Amino acid sequence: MTQMSMSDFGHDRLPRDHELLRASALTMRFGGLTAVDAVDFTIPAGRVVSLIGPNGAGKTTFFNMLTGLYHPTEGELTFMGKDTFGRPPHKIAQLGMSRTFQNIRLFKEMTCVDNVLVGMHTKLQGGMLSTLLRLPSQRREEREGIELARELMRFVGIHSRHAELAGNLPYGDQRRLEIARALASRPSVVLLDEPAAGMNPMETAALEGLMHRIRDELGCTVLLIEHEMKLVMSVSERVTVLNFGKKIAEGTPDEVRNDPAVVEAYLGSSDGAVVADKYGDEVATA
Amino acid sequence: MAAAASTSPYVPALAGPASASAPKAVPSVRDLLGRWAPLMVLLVALAFPMIEQSLGLGMMNPMLRILTSVMLALGLNIVVGFAGLLDLGYVAFWAIGAYCVAWLASGHFTEVTIHVGSGIMNTIPGIHLSIWLIFPIAAVVTALFGVLLGAPTLRLRGDYLAIVTLGFGEIIPNIFRNGDDIAGHNWTNGTAGISGLDAPNLGGAPTDQMLGMGWGTWGPLNLWPWYYLALGLCLVCYYVSVTMQWSKLGRAWMAIREDETAASAMGIHCVNAKLWAYGIGAALGGMAGVFHGARIGSVFPSSFMFYISISVLCMVIIGGMGNVWGAIAGAFVIEGLNFWLLPSLTAWGQALGLDIDFSSWNMLIFGVLLVVMMLYRPQGFIPSKSRKLTFADGDDGGGGSPPPDAYPAGMQGPDGDAAHGMHAPLEVGHEAHATAAQAGLAPAHEPTTLGAPVHPGPAIAAHQVHHEAPRAAPAQPQPQPQPEPQPHAHAQPTAPAQPTRRFTSRFAQGSNPFDRPLPQRRDIDPEGAPA
Structure with a gap:
């Protein structure tokens, strides 16, 4: 492993708590609907930050704006000190942001190792000429890329699966593979959109450890959208709560948990005549 | 040939020197076929003219036509098969390539007299370039047209x-x-087309007789040079396809084919990647056009009809989209049918006194073939295969691993390389252990040495026994190999309802929703007064 290896993760990183991403008054309107309404948000480097909120709060829309899949209507967006407002997704990915998707979007007809290699796209040289001539440099790069891909798959806990088609993996492993793919570009920040959805408690517990390792071993900041409150509250260092497109609370898990506005968003107002959200119990009691 | 496409150019390098220490697996027939089939096909292809001549098959002309289609199919396979861009106008690039050779190697432009290595009299007017120059020129020109025609379609899908x-x-x-x-x-x-194209040569005078086989005379009576030229071009197309397929760009194409949004989120510049696919695919089609034009000696617009686009597309689909060998096979089947089998059937029929022109049935047979293929083998003759990588540590990527259900996802892999840092407890696994032991079988997830292929047998068997456990009470003999059939062993009260580990784990850790205390409502005072 000379130029590409897991040890490359973490170097060339911003110091901890340095502002990695800043969104100011970021707004997204779809016609008359304001999905995200003037949200201010920052991601401190080297932390696990969560974005929570009831269904339809605008979390995924917010993700899509950060990663360039949506062009925000208004606001400012700075990532790694560069203005990324309205830039195309591949440019933002090249700056060091990568993501997973709420509904898994693996390349199903490609093998697992090829999926991870696609994630490595921005880090590979692989020019046309060197590829067609099969220059030694290009072949070495491919070899190292494949090794790194296997290492990443081991890191997320799927071993010896590289030759299987991604679509044939069990659900939990597909989620892991998607994380491996997102990590392959050695991003500064990885955005995980409901990684625990559909996972059983054991897998969720493993996921918590995985996120800590992404932060500690890879030095990669994690931004998490999650509905599984136990996971959010134990893994995150900072939590931002959205409701109806507006930020209603921000702070440490403890602060957020006891914030009346959050309790109200999840459980309804205190008039009494409300039905607890399915996550409500965990917000209220955790 | 099926496994051939899955053979990565990196296999020898990766399996490299360290493999001596790893346990050597006996290569299967399929692996051997996969490794050696391309070479064998090449040897047969090289020897084909001699075989054909000695047997008097009369297959040279059909073969040239087939090889032209192989080039076209390989080119279209890049656009349709790799990048997933359905192109119904591929004949355009074939036409542009053919007109390139018509312009650059004929007396069409009588206003000028340009000769570069054409091997014909310098005084003849027109542009007369050597065909060896025309190939790269046409490739570049058609690639540019590919990009030009591709550009407006970039925002479109499907x-x-x-x-x-x-x-x-x-x-x-x-x-x-x-x-x-x-x-x-x-x-x-216009419709009259351009005719009288220069016959190619190897640079010498056209009357040179090289190697005793008439390499200087490329004409309708001497097809050997044409054949080897076509074979060489096919090899170029094959090389480009295979090399690109497992490169950064090739993976980007396939990623775009699978999910364009996810691909762009991975940092792939989809516009560039698509334009490369159009350009490279068009260049291969253009080279086929040059060959076709030079071979026929004349170029007519009527030979570039829509049905050619469709028939090349069918070669790619019938052969197996995204598979290089599939495209080749598709070209052989469809063009072999059109240009060899049906005319031969007609001739044989006539020899038997039948007066049936089978050639006129080609569209009927083609249609039936399409319907039957799509009904019974929609993935094509040789479906797209993922590449198989083997590593120095003997890890073949799950070929010998137990089925996914045999162990909890991600908890402990078949190679015993436990997920470091996965903190989930393993109690459930121990239960499985115990039950597997009860069944007199090896534990399902006994760590094995890295690289040693795990025999799937025990794990599957244990899994099945386990699965049967809760309803094993009726004294039905289990099909699993048990030393002593003990029908009641599984119905012990100590291990009541312990179904498969996967199922058990869902309710492990006290997360069973029915075991948990009811949620406390903070907003409502239990005494009755609102908070």
Whole structure:
């Protein structure tokens, strides 16, 4: 492993708590609907930050704006000190942001190792000429890329699966593979959109450890959208709560948990005549 | 041939020197076939003219036509098979390539007299370039046209893309048909086409007899040079396809084919990648066009009809989209049918006194073939295969691993390389252990040495026994190999309802929703007064 290896993760990183991403008054309107309404948000480097909120709060829309899949209507967006407002997704990915998707979007007809290699796209040289001539440099790069891909798959806990088609993996492993793919570009920040959805408690517990390792071993900041409150509250260092497109609370898990506005968003107002959200119990009691 | 496409160029390098220490697996027939089939095909292809001549098969002309289609199919396979861009106008690039050779190696432009290595008299007017120059020129020109025609379609997907490319496939031949008076110039000679193309040569005088096989005379009576030229071009197309397939760009194409949004989120510049696919695919089609034009010696707009686009597309689909060998096989089947089998059937029929022109049935047979293929083998003759990598540590990527259900996902892999840092407790696994032991079998997830192929047998068997456990009470003999059939062993009260580990784990850790205390409502005071 000379130029590409897991040890490359973490170097060339911003110091901890340095502002990695800043969104100011970021707004997204779809016609008359304001999905995200003037949200201010920052991601401190080297932390696990969560974005929570009831269904339809605008979390995924917010993700899509950060990663360039949506062009925000208004606001400012700075990532790694560069203005990324309205830039195309591949440019933002090249700056060091990568993501997973709420509904898994693996390349199903490609093998697992090829999926991870696609994630490595921005880090590979692989020019046309060197590829067609099969220059030694290009072949070495491919070899190292494949090794790194296997290492990443081991890191997320799927071993010896590289030759299987991604679509044939069990659900939990597909989620892991998607994380491996997102990590392959050695991003500064990885955005995980409901990684625990559909996972059983054991897998969720493993996921918590995985996120800590992404932060500690890879030095990669994690931004998490999650509905599984136990996971959010134990893994995150900072939590931002959205409701109806507006930020209603921000702070440490403890602060957020006891914030009346959050309790109200999840459980309804205190008039009494409300039905607890399915996550409500965990917000209220955790 | 099936496994051939999955053979990565990196296999020898990766399996490299360290493999001596790893346990050597006996290569299967399929692996051997996969490794050696391309070489064997090449040897047969090299020897084909001699075989053909000695047996007197009369297959040279059909074979040239087949090889031309192989080039086309390989080119279209890059656009349709790799990048997933449905192109219904591929014939345009074939036409552009053919007109390139018609312009650059004929007396069409009588106003000028340019000769570069053509091997014919310098005084003959017109542009006369050596065919060896025309190939790269035409490749570049068609690639540019590919990019040009591809650019407006970049925002389109699926059906819309197909319709736009269909339009291009109609426009280009029509331009050639009506190009006899554009800006006062006769560019294409209209429907009459351009004829009298130079016969290619190896640079010497056309009358040179090389190797005793008449390498200097490329004509309808001496097909060997044409054959080897076509074979060489096919090899170039094959090399480009295979090399690109497992490269950064090739993976980007496949990623775009699978999910364009996810691909762009991975940092792939989809516009660039698609344009490369159009360009490279068009260049291969253009080279086929040059070969075809030079071989026929004349170029007519009527030979670039829409059905050619469709028939090349069918070769790719019938052969197996995205598979290089599939495209080759598709070309052989469809063009072999059209140009060899049906005419031969007609001839044989006539020899038997039948007066049936089977050649006129080609579209009928073609249609039936399409329907039958799509019903019974929609993935094509040789479906797209993932590449198989083997590593120095003997890890073959799950070939010998137990099925996914045999162990909890991600908890402990078949190679015993436990997920470091996965903190989930393993109690449930221990239960499985115990039950597996009860069944007199090896534990399902006993760590094995890295690289040693795990035999799937025990794990599967244990899993099945386990699965049967809760309803094993009726004294039905289990099909699993048990030393002593003990029908009641599984119905012990100590291990009541312990179904498969996967199922058990869902309710492990006290997360069973029915075990948990009811949620406390903070907003409602239990005494009755609102908080």
